[in-house]
Amino acid sequence: xxxxxxxxxxxxxxxxxxxxxxxxxxxxxxxxxxxxxxxxxxxxxxxxxxxxxxxxxxxxxxxxxxxxxxxxxxxxxxxxxxxxxxxxxxxxxxxxxxxxxxxxxxxxxxxxx
Amino acid sequence: xxxxxxxxxxxxxxxxxxxxxxxxxxxxxxxxxxxxxxxxxxxxxxxxxxxxxxxxxxxxxxxxxxxxxxxxxxxxxxxxxxxxxxxxxxxxxxxxxxxxxxxxxxxxxxxxxxxxxxx
Numbered sequence: 001x002x003x004x005x006x007x008x009x010x011x012x013x014x015x016x017x018x019x020x021x022x023x024x025x026x027x028x029x030x031x032x033x034x035x036x037x038x039x040x041x042x043x044x045x046x047x048x049x050x051x052x053x054x055x056x057x058x059x060x061x062x063x064x065x066x067x068x069x070x071x072x073x074x075x076x077x078x079x080x081x082x083x084x085x086x087x088x089x090x091x092x093x094x095x096x097x098x099x100x101x102x103x104x105x106x107x108x109x110x111x112x113x
Numbered sequence: 114x115x116x117x118x119x120x121x122x123x124x125x126x127x128x129x130x131x132x133x134x135x136x137x138x139x140x141x142x143x144x145x146x147x148x149x150x151x152x153x154x155x156x157x158x159x160x161x162x163x164x165x166x167x168x169x170x171x172x173x174x175x176x177x178x179x180x181x182x183x184x185x186x187x188x189x190x191x192x193x194x195x196x197x198x199x200x201x202x203x204x205x206x207x208x209x210x211x212x213x214x215x216x217x218x219x220x221x222x223x224x225x226x227x228x229x230x231x232x
Contacts, residue, residue: 036223043206044157044223090156100147101208101221105156 002027002093006104013081014112021076021107023065023091033074034092034101035065044090050074061085083113116140117209119224126197127232134192134227136207142187143209147221148180151204163190197231204228 003026013019025031035047048059055067065076074091091104116139126132136146144165149157161182162170169182179201181193190209194201206226 034221043225044208046220046222049220100159100162102159103157 002031002095002102004091004093004102004104006089006091006107008107009105010108010110012110012112015083016080017111019076019078019081019085019109021089021091021109023074023076023104024072025074025091025093026072027093027095029095032094032099033065033067034094035059035063035074035076036090036092036103037087038090038106039087047076047089081109081111083111085109086111117143117207117222117224119205119207119227121227122225123228123230125230125232128198129196131193131195132197132229134194134205134207134229136190136192136209136224138188138209138222141209143190144187146184146190146207146209148182148190148192149206149208151206151226157206160192165190194229197229199231202229202231 005024007022033050036044037047038044047063048057048065050057050067058064063076063078065074067074086109088106088108090106092101094101118137118139120135124132146163148160150160151157159172160175160180163182163184165184165187171177179195181195184190204226207224208221210221
């Protein structure tokens, strides 16, 4: 069975600070990896995804994530956060297209102006 | 882009009644939909996988007779919470994979969720 761990439950940063949110997964086969964001009062939106190819994936709003297979990690990064990045971030994994997606517990990011 | 809608967005019901939640894919056909529930300050927990024209597949620990899923068309899946109790109060979210413009999508799109409160 697949599982996802997000070690940072609540992160507080000042604007312009750099961000890195950790994500580790557990699954023996080929994985598809995702980061989703949920802004206050809104539904989940896809930030970026990794299926294959370049392990450094660039997403929307300046976010990127790096897939490191040897570490079973898919950490999310942004060089300079903005107040509008305040949201909850979920890492997720699936075993392939159309397959069920397993979510991590989420990381709540609070950016202070 | 692909859009998934849910109706209603919020429902309050009495204990013992049944509640139906609809999930629709608005601009693409969804052969597979998923139903999740999210408790406060927790992550999404997959309840079941809904496949058009066949029986849903439930995750371990989810009562299929309590959470009835019907995926009767390529754009609609429904979740019915039967004989609801206060412990069923939660945020229910659906998502969909499918075909968009004849090409398979590789992303799950999520509905806005339905807040169920059972009194």
